[in-house]
Amino acid sequence: MVTEVKASHILVNTEQEARDILAKINAGDDFGALAKAHSACPSGRNGGDLGFFGRNMMVKPFEEAAFKLDVGKVSDPVRTEFGFHLIKVTEKR
Numbered sequence: 001m002v003t004e005v006k007a008s009h010i011l012v013n014t015e016q017e018a019r020d021i022l023a024k025i026n027a028g029d030d031f032g033a034l035a036k037a038h039s040a041c042p043s044g045r046n047g048g049d050l051g052f053f054g055r056n057m058m059v060k061p062f063e064e065a066a067f068k069l070d071v072g073k074v075s076d077p078v079r080t081e082f083g084f085h086l087i088k089v090t091e092k093r
Contacts, residue, residue: 003055006091007066008048010034011041011083018077018084025074031088040083052093062087 008031012018021034032047039048055063065078066087075087 002067002092004052004093005066005069005089006052006093007050007069008032008035008088008090009041009043009050009062010039010048010086011044012038013040013083015077015079015084018086022074022077022086025086031074031086048088052091 010018010021010031012021017038021038024034025031035044035048038044041048043050055067057063058066059080059082061078061080062085065075066089069075069087069089071089071092073089075085077084078087
């Protein structure tokens with residue numbers, strides 16, 4: 001059973017901005033570089049890396065999306081009270 005995921009994210013203010021960035025990721029642009037350029041979260045300067053986290057450590061919509069993702073995949077935009085996130089899971093344990 002997966003108890004922790006390691007993820008990176010890009011936080012933006014609008015769903016359209018998130019969708020535009022997701023299109024760039026799907027076209028082959030680097031997730032970390034896009035996080036550095038666009039993320040409103042302080043983690044952006046580290047390519048969006050959030051490290052490992054377990055259940056009940058993130059807001060519910062973010063947590064649910066992260067734990068459902070396969071390693072290496074990027075989520076559709078996830079809305080939370082902070083804005084819209086693109087989440088990439090890099091490891092599970």
